[in-house]
Amino acid sequence: MRATLMYAAGDVRVETVPDSIIEQPTDVLVRVTASCICGSDLHPYHSLPAKAGPARMGHEFIGVVEEVGADVTTLTKGDLVVAPFAYSDGTCQFCRAGLHTSCEKGGFWDTLPQEGGQAELVRVPLADGTLVKLPVAPDSELVPSLLTLSDVYGTGYHAAVRGGVSAGKSVTVIGDGAVGLLAVLSAQQLGAEQIILMGRHQSRTDLGREFGATDVVAERGEEGVAKVRDLTGGHGTHVVLEAVGHMPAYEQACGVVRPGGTISRVGVPQYEEAPVGFTSLFGGNITLTGGPAPTRAYIEQLLPAVLDGTVQPGRVFDRTINLDDVPDGYRAMDDREALKILVKP
Amino acid sequence: MRATLMYAAGDVRVETVPDSIIEQPTDVLVRVTASCICGSDLHPYHSLPAKAGPARMGHEFIGVVEEVGADVTTLTKGDLVVAPFAYSDGTCQFCRAGLHTSCEKGGFWDTLPQEGGQAELVRVPLADGTLVKLPVAPDSELVPSLLTLSDVYGTGYHAAVRGGVSAGKSVTVIGDGAVGLLAVLSAQQLGAEQIILMGRHQSRTDLGREFGATDVVAERGEEGVAKVRDLTGGHGTHVVLEAVGHMPAYEQACGVVRPGGTISRVGVPQYEEAPVGFTSLFGGNITLTGGPAPTRAYIEQLLPAVLDGTVQPGRVFDRTINLDDVPDGYRAMDDREALKILVKP
Numbered sequence: 021m022r023a024t025l026m027y028a029a030g031d032v033r034v035e036t037v038p039d040s041i042i043e044q045p046t047d048v049l050v051r052v053t054a055s056c057i058c059g060s061d062l063h064p065y066h067s068l069p070a071k072a073g074p075a076r077m078g079h080e081f082i083g084v085v086e087e088v089g090a091d092v093t094t095l096t097k098g099d100l101v102v103a104p105f106a107y108s109d110g111t112c113q114f115c116r117a118g119l120h121t122s123c124e125k126g127g128f129w130d131t132l133p134q135e136g137g138q139a140e141l142v143r144v145p146l147a148d149g150t151l152v153k154l155p156v157a158p159d160s161e162l163v164p165s166l167l168t169l170s171d172v173y174g175t176g177y178h179a180a181v182r183g184g185v186s187a188g189k190s191v192t193v194i195g196d197g198a199v200g201l202l203a204v205l206s207a208q209q210l211g212a213e214q215i216i217l218m219g220r221h222q223s224r225t226d227l228g229r230e231f232g233a234t235d236v237v238a239e240r241g242e243e244g245v246a247k248v249r250d251l252t253g254g255h256g257t258h259v260v261l262e263a264v265g266h267m268p269a270y271e272q273a274c275g276v277v278r279p280g281g282t283i284s285r286v287g288v289p290q291y292e293e294a295p296v297g298f299t300s301l302f303g304g305n306i307t308l309t310g311g312p313a314p315t316r317a318y319i320e321q322l323l324p325a326v327l328d329g330t331v332q333p334g335r336v337f338d339r340t341i342n343l344d345d346v347p348d349g350y351r352a353m354d355d356r357e358a359l360k361i362l363v364k365p
Numbered sequence: 366m367r368a369t370l371m372y373a374a375g376d377v378r379v380e381t382v383p384d385s386i387i388e389q390p391t392d393v394l395v396r397v398t399a400s401c402i403c404g405s406d407l408h409p410y411h412s413l414p415a416k417a418g419p420a421r422m423g424h425e426f427i428g429v430v431e432e433v434g435a436d437v438t439t440l441t442k443g444d445l446v447v448a449p450f451a452y453s454d455g456t457c458q459f460c461r462a463g464l465h466t467s468c469e470k471g472g473f474w475d476t477l478p479q480e481g482g483q484a485e486l487v488r489v490p491l492a493d494g495t496l497v498k499l500p501v502a503p504d505s506e507l508v509p510s511l512l513t514l515s516d517v518y519g520t521g522y523h524a525a526v527r528g529g530v531s532a533g534k535s536v537t538v539i540g541d542g543a544v545g546l547l548a549v550l551s552a553q554q555l556g557a558e559q560i561i562l563m564g565r566h567q568s569r570t571d572l573g574r575e576f577g578a579t580d581v582v583a584e585r586g587e588e589g590v591a592k593v594r595d596l597t598g599g600h601g602t603h604v605v606l607e608a609v610g611h612m613p614a615y616e617q618a619c620g621v622v623r624p625g626g627t628i629s630r631v632g633v634p635q636y637e638e639a640p641v642g643f644t645s646l647f648g649g650n651i652t653l654t655g656g657p658a659p660t661r662a663y664i665e666q667l668l669p670a671v672l673d674g675t676v677q678p679g680r681v682f683d684r685t686i687n688l689d690d691v692p693d694g695y696r697a698m699d700d701r702e703a704l705k706i707l708v709k710p
Contacts, residue, residue, distance in 0.1 A: 113600075114624055122624035122649060130367070174399055279467035289642045296653065297637035302630065304467060305527070305656030311647045 022365070023139035024077040024346045028070035032077070032347040033124040036214045040141040045091035048081035050101060050133035053158040054167050055137040055363045056337070056351050059107075059197045060288050063265070065350055067290075076347075078138030078363075079105040079129040080170035084158060085151075086141070094148045100158055101151040103137070103144060104316040105129065105171040118304030120314035123149075128312070133341025137170075138346055141363045152319045155327070164334025165326045165363055168202065172360070173322060173333040174315025175286045176263065180210050181318075182309045183259040183284030187211035192248055192256070192276045193233070194292065195263035198336040198360040199286060201231055203261040205333060208232025209325075216248055216257060218272065224359055225333060245275030245343065252278070259284065262310070267291045285310035337362045367710070369422040369691045370482035373415035377422070377692040385479065393492035395428035395446060398503040399512050401483040401682070401709045402694050404542040408610070411697055412635075422691075423708075424450040424474040425484030425515035428502060430496075439493045439526070443505055446496040448489060450474065450516040455494025465659035468494075471688075474655070476702070477562045482515075483691055485710045495532040497664045504566040506529070509679025509692035509707055510671045514546065514662070518667060518678040519610065519660025521547030525555050526663075527654045528604040528629030532556035537593055537601070537621045538578070540608035541569040543681040543705040544631060546576055548606040550678060553577025554670075561593055561602060563617065569704055570679060571628050586613065590620035597623070604629065606654070612636050619645045630655035682707045 023037045042049055065121050068075065085099040094305050108115050108123035115123050126146060129135060137144050144150055152169075156162050165233065168174075176199050185191055191205045191212045196219025207215050208231060211267045217233035218240070225236040237247045249256055256278040265287030273283045274295065283306060294303070301308060326332045339358040341349050343365045352358040368382045400423050407673040413420065413510055430444040440446065451698050453460050453468035460468050469492060474480060489495055497514075501507055513519075521544050530536055536557045538548045541564025552560050553576060557695045562578035563585070564570045570581040584593045594601055601623040607614050610632030619640065628651060640646070646653060669678045686694050688710040697703040 117625060119625040135428075242456075274581060280462060280464040285647065292640050292642035292645065293638045294640060294641045295540050295637050296639045298633045300637065301653070302656045303636050305464060305654075305659075307527075307652060307654040308641065308646070309652040309654075311650030314650075 021140040025074035026064055026068055027073040028079050029064070029066055029068045032065070032350045033356045034346050035345050040143040042087055042089050043143060044145060045089040046146050047089040048085055048092055048095055048151065049087040050081070050103070050142045050144055051086045052081045052083040052137060052140060052142060052213065052365050054163050055081040056167060057138070057346065057361045057363065058171060058352055059199060061350065062354055063288060063290060065354060071278050074137030075130065076134065076139070078136040080167060081137035081142060082154065082163060082167050089147065095151060096151070100154045100156065102154055102166055103151055104174065104319065106312065106314070106316070107150040108316055109146045109147045115272050118314060118317040119354065120316040121312040138343065138363055140343070150316065162326065164337045165332055167362065168333040168336065169315065169319050169322060169326065171315055172198040172336060173202045175199050175313040176313070177206040177318050177322060178313030179203045179261040179263065179284045179286040179310060180206035181215060181263055183261055183282050185210040185212050185215045185259050188213050189259055190214040190252060190257035191259045191261060192216045192218060193261045193263065194218045194269045194272055195287060196221050196228060197263060200263035201228050201336055202333050203263050204233050205226045205231040205331060207261065214257065216251055218244055218248070221356060228361065240272065244272060248276040255279065257281065261286070263287050265290050267294065270294050274306070277306050279304035282307040282309060286313060299332065336360045340364060366485040368481060370419035371409055371413055371422050372418040374409070374411055374413045377410070377695045378690050379689050380578070381424045384486040387432055387434050388488060389490060390434040391491050391493065392434040393430055393437055393440055393489045393496065394432040395426070395448070395487050395489055396431045396488060397426045397428040397482060397485060399508050400426040401512060402483070402691065402698055402706045402708065403455055403516060404544060406695065407699055408633060408635060411698060415545050420475065421479065421481030422486060425512060426482035426487060427499065427508060427512050427621065428487065437492050440496060440498065445702060447499055447502065447511055447664065448496055448512050449519065451657065451659055451661070452490045453497040454491045455678070460490045460494065463659060463662040465661040466657040478549060482575040483688065483708055495661065499525060507672065509682045510677055512676040512683065512707065513666050514660065514671065516660055516666060517543040517681060518547045518606070520544050520658040522551040522663050522667060523658030523660070524548045524608060524629045524631040524655060525551035528606055528627045530555040530557050530604050533558050534604055535559040535597055535602035536604045537561045537563060538606045538608065539563045539614050539617055540632060541566055542608060545608035546573050546681055547678050548608050549573045549578050550576040552606065554676070559602065561596055563589055563593070566701060586617065589617060593621040599656065600624065603627065606631070608632050610635050612639065615639050619651070624649035624653050627652040627654060631658060681705045685709060
């Protein structure tokens, strides 16, 4: 089978590797029909040391069940399924609490060195807990939107939920990538009154306005902070959804959050230490929350509005490529030439 | 009048200074009948540079209204009042939201260079918003408990409220000072099922058990973390109330919080940067919250149970001294000879 491997920062290759196979009785083998490249894939694309590679890539996919392990009870060959970006058993105390990313038996795809979504086949562990059946055909025009349930829509939604977005709240979204734009959509769904999108790519922020952004701030750093404060009576917003993961975005979040407010991070932090003391978080009773989204927890909830077309999160995809073109896809996303790329094997 | 001045770390003096007087029509002049030394006063006691001093000390007091500014409407001469550790107008958007420490016109006592609670007289700004009348005599035996409404009880309660303590939750409290012990009491009032108190002074942790701690862990650092994990099925507690403010306490909090859980800080952080990345907070979807407690917001709520004796937060006081003995009081608290010291002018 063909699969994507990252050998080191900037070095992505699509190669022929041994076919994935069922290993555990709780596994399912999925033939991928649609996958994508994630903004978070760009982090190793910038920094993966050569000695750590090659790593299989891709953690968002839709596919058809090709083979079913002996203990799998809810899936059969031929089912179309969507996979969240973490696998989970669905039964442990953390899954039951809706925190599937902390599943006692689960993990992220990168903990499975021989699997990845940017490939033809994927072995899915704990398949009953992990996968969700989709009531459409693999070539449905809803596929792009359904594929966002793997990660970016659920991640934007998680940011908004953990941030406590509700009717009447003011929200700043930092980052105009796919997660940022879907955080805007999510904040709008949860009733936010004012949604300020901080981003500087106009085609993206235009889509953000369609998703519900009431204001766009293209400036960054201190200038951007001042602009958001101007738009909010000087105090900043109740909630900040941070969808980038770099330190300047964190600092910006601290600058635009209102006293008593919440910064909800879903951009994977590319730093370990950050300011949290009296002048940054503590003095103003600022809450810092967020983390890897348990997107599995949100799929059933978000699915109906995707299926009936009420929301179209798949609009974040602005390019479709074949699996063999994935290396150029990384380049295009890294150059900000493409917002989010759908991959057809 | 006599007042306490800190000249530099370790150098506390009680001196005669000009009497406080009414300056603004919204001021009230209070003759202090009971004040105290706070665990947070020990931070400058360790670190105040000489060039920054001398600073007036004390931010917790009860007293009798001696003179009333022309615009004050709710207080009259002779009223016994308790002052929260921040003054606030009670009418701005932040006060209305219960975040009096972020009052647009308010501030902490240390922003008033000529005032402090460890003194005979205090000018209280924004008196209508700041002070709460007490329906007892200045010599009531309830005074120690009422005095904790200034800071330590409200601060412990704030930790528990911001941490989301509720029925059935497991809670770790880090620190066996007055705030930590009253965080235990508060967690118990809010219905916590398991309350693990981390502290190593047995007389204090014994009081913590009386306040509701179900377990005491005397060990610190990795050993203490392991002990808490043993007590919680390996995963840590839903909530951690951090009532110290030093980095080891922060690290301990990260070690004992359960995935999806909340660390609520009320110990004034003696650091600006701290770990918040994938391995500390983000990966487990840990929430970091807390800040200076808007104790004004809690006084009416906590007062009835103090007045009827249901709770006795004043049990944290284990020594009473005269104003002139305050320098030795700092030494005694710093040496852990005394838990919390009540000062009678």
